[in-house]
Amino acid sequence: MGFTITEKILARAAGVPSAKAGDELMAKPDFVLAYDFPGYTDVYFKSMKEDFGIERVAEPERFAIFIDHMVPATTPKEEELHIGTRTWCKENNVPLFERKGIGHQVAAEVGYATPGAFVVHFDGHISQLGTFGTLAIGMRRNVLEAFVREKVSIRVPHTVRVNLSGELTPGVMARDVFHHLVRTMGPASCRFQVLEIGGPALKSLTTEGLQTITGLAMFTGAITAIVNPDEERLAYALPRARKKLEPVFSDADADYAAVYDIDLTGLEPVVVIPPTPSNTRNLSDYLGLEINAGYLGSCASGRLEDLRIAAQILKGRQVKEGFMLNVIPTSQEIMAAAGREGLISTLAEAGAFVSSPSCDYCFGRIATMTEKQRAVSTGTLNVRGRMGSPDSEIYLCNAATVAATAIEGKIADPRKYL
Amino acid sequence: MPLNNLRGRVAFIFEEEDFDVDQIVGVKNIKITDVNELASLAMSSYDPDFAKKVQPGDLLVGAGNFGYGHPHYPPMRAMRHLGIAGVIAESFSPGYWRGEISMGFPQVSCPGILKLVERWDEVEVDWQAGLVRNLTKGTELPFEPLSKSDEQMLLAGGLVPYLKQTTPPSELTAERKGH
Numbered sequence: 001m002g003f004t005i006t007e008k009i010l011a012r013a014a015g016v017p018s019a020k021a022g023d024e025l026m027a028k029p030d031f032v033l034a035y036d037f038p039g040y041t042d043v044y045f046k047s048m049k050e051d052f053g054i055e056r057v058a059e060p061e062r063f064a065i066f067i068d069h070m071v072p073a074t075t076p077k078e079e080e081l082h083i084g085t086r087t088w089c090k091e092n093n094v095p096l097f098e099r100k101g102i103g104h105q106v107a108a109e110v111g112y113a114t115p116g117a118f119v120v121h122f123d124g125h126i127s128q129l130g131t132f133g134t135l136a137i138g139m140r141r142n143v144l145e146a147f148v149r150e151k152v153s154i155r156v157p158h159t160v161r162v163n164l165s166g167e168l169t170p171g172v173m174a175r176d177v178f179h180h181l182v183r184t185m186g187p188a189s190c191r192f193q194v195l196e197i198g199g200p201a202l203k204s205l206t207t208e209g210l211q212t213i214t215g216l217a218m219f220t221g222a223i224t225a226i227v228n229p230d231e232e233r234l235a236y237a238l239p240r241a242r243k244k245l246e247p248v249f250s251d252a253d254a255d256y257a258a259v260y261d262i263d264l265t266g267l268e269p270v271v272v273i274p275p276t277p278s279n280t281r282n283l284s285d286y287l288g289l290e291i292n293a294g295y296l297g298s299c300a301s302g303r304l305e306d307l308r309i310a311a312q313i314l315k316g317r318q319v320k321e322g323f324m325l326n327v328i329p330t331s332q333e334i335m336a337a338a339g340r341e342g343l344i345s346t347l348a349e350a351g352a353f354v355s356s357p358s359c360d361y362c363f364g365r366i367a368t369m370t371e372k373q374r375a376v377s378t379g380t381l382n383v384r385g386r387m388g389s390p391d392s393e394i395y396l397c398n399a400a401t402v403a404a405t406a407i408e409g410k411i412a413d414p415r416k417y418l
Numbered sequence: 419m420p421l422n423n424l425r426g427r428v429a430f431i432f433e434e435e436d437f438d439v440d441q442i443v444g445v446k447n448i449k450i451t452d453v454n455e456l457a458s459l460a461m462s463s464y465d466p467d468f469a470k471k472v473q474p475g476d477l478l479v480g481a482g483n484f485g486y487g488h489p490h491y492p493p494m495r496a497m498r499h500l501g502i503a504g505v506i507a508e509s510f511s512p513g514y515w516r517g518e519i520s521m522g523f524p525q526v527s528c529p530g531i532l533k534l535v536e537r538w539d540e541v542e543v544d545w546q547a548g549l550v551r552n553l554t555k556g557t558e559l560p561f562e563p564l565s566k567s568d569e570q571m572l573l574a575g576g577l578v579p580y581l582k583q584t585t586p587p588s589e590l591t592a593e594r595k596g597h
Contacts, residue, residue, distance in 0.1 A: 048591075052581070052590055053590075054590055054591060055592065055593075057591045057592065057593060058593040124513055140520065141516075141517055141520045141521075142516055142577060148585065149589045149590055150589055151589065155565045188483035188509065191512065192512050221483060221486075276436060276438060380488075381487065383488065384445045385445035385446055389446075
């Protein structure tokens with residue numbers, strides 16, 4: 001019986017010849033990543049010093065911090081947190097990425113998505129590094145373990161394999177694919193397991209689209225997602241990689257907890273209705289619903305392909321009067337590329353409010369919706385209150401649907417504008 | 419040294435699958451840090467008299483994939499403040515599970531629990547035997563064993579004491595002379 005890519009990566013990180021799902025190991029993460037947030041990094045830094053006597057970390061190149069929340073700071077207290085982060089990184093010689101964009105995306109851009117690497121973070125959306133064959137796990141507060149000691153305890157997870165086949169039609173995006181997986185497999189289908197995405201449809205899915213799918217894995221219950229990287233993903237990741245590692249791949253006879261074959265042929269755009277990311281519905285059932293605001297951005301969808309399709313739809317058209325459309329590219333690199341392509345001017349001319357990369361629109365710091373208002377969003381989830389009043393509503397959908405809805409002020413099918 | 423058995427009444431049963439624990443205090447109250455205030459708000463939309471009825475040692479029961487979504491810490495801080503000693507559910511969402519185990523708050527994954535108990539039954543979690551017992555009805559069910567590290571974390575009383583107890587100085591990330 002062969003091994004999954006996950007078992008191979010964890011065996012290497014634990015320094016053992018082989019590992020099987022269920023084994024309990026102590027594994028050394030290749031990279032320990034975090035964003036600064038009150039009660040998280042500030043507490044870790046304090047605890048490292050006061051509880052464990054760690055004044056400086058050894059191997060600072062294993063660590064990286066991203067300042068992507070509370071950007072820009074709007075209160076002195078927020079800026080004070082960032083000062084603490086900058087100071088710790090400087091004292092420890094740990095790389096700091098500030099105002100470069102949302103950390104999960106930036107991590108891939110700057111080489112932490114090293115194929116074959118084991119990465120930990122406290123936030124689960126780091127799973128999107130799995131696009132490049134990196135095993136990236138959000139450990140929540142337990143990531144303190146990776147800050148204070150070299151190895152973390154981990155039970156090698158079982159893997160659920162999903163084989164995607166078929167091709168997407170215009171106006172149907174990776175975002176729809178992910179929510180279709182939740183609808184088909186269920187929100188608990190991969191609980192405590194790894195979601196491994198494969199199959200012939202991978203060739204036609206863009207790298208950006210795969211980042212969307214792997215980044216949302218937690219809503220299937222998975223602890224992360226991973227892909228056996230093909231030439232295109234390796235061509236992106238290897239030249240940027242911060243560590244020389246041999247990429248690894250699942251064996252053909254690897255042992256999977258479950259295998260799903262999902263055909264994307266005929267998939268229609270979907271919408272995820274409030275208040276949970278488990279409520280996938282056909283977009284066609286919600287057409288015409290009055291909407292007040294739209295958000296295109298987040299670590300899940302705010303990449304070039306999302307901006308391109310939104311610009312294609314909005315070119316020469318106008319956002320409906322009174323509709324608040326916020327477009328936030330996921331990273332500075334993406335924003336600059338979008339600028340060079342003319343996408344930013346198209347979106348601005350159409351009436352979109354375009355802002356610099358930040359997590360704040362998605363995690364709810366910028367939360368302006370009042371009761372009874374509704375938004376369409378490409379954010380990560382649609383729980384009550386994430387964009388303002390708990391009595392407002394969030395409908396998750398793809399970037400094209402956000403753009404089409406902005407034109408009509410009602411949930412609209414993007415395909416008629418393509 | 420084994421974990422102390424949990425023993426108490428079933429203070430509430432959350433029958434909803436994929437239950438979002440933030441609903442316990444209400445999303446609008448998630449940013450409150452004062453534990454007394456949180457406790458006074460907890461369960462107001464489920465059972466307004468909850469705080470008066472609950473006794474130290476009581477347990478919560480949940481359905482499948484308990485803690486789905488982006489769970490926050492305040493709801494269970496409030497529950498512990500009211501005396502709740504642990505949660506038994508059909509199954510748990512990983513993010514919630516990790517977060518609460520790291521707080522030293524016992525979580526018991528027990529498929530079938532919803533059929534085993536009714537509200538206010540007295541139950542016991544026997545860690546050694548691997549059983550949840552309904553003492554009121556005289557029935558029992560096996561639960562899924564904890565991983566070694568989860569068990570050690572509960573024994574230690576949470577993440578920081580666990581790391582202190584299980585990490586020799588040579589394995590700290592600290593820079594050392596000659597390193």
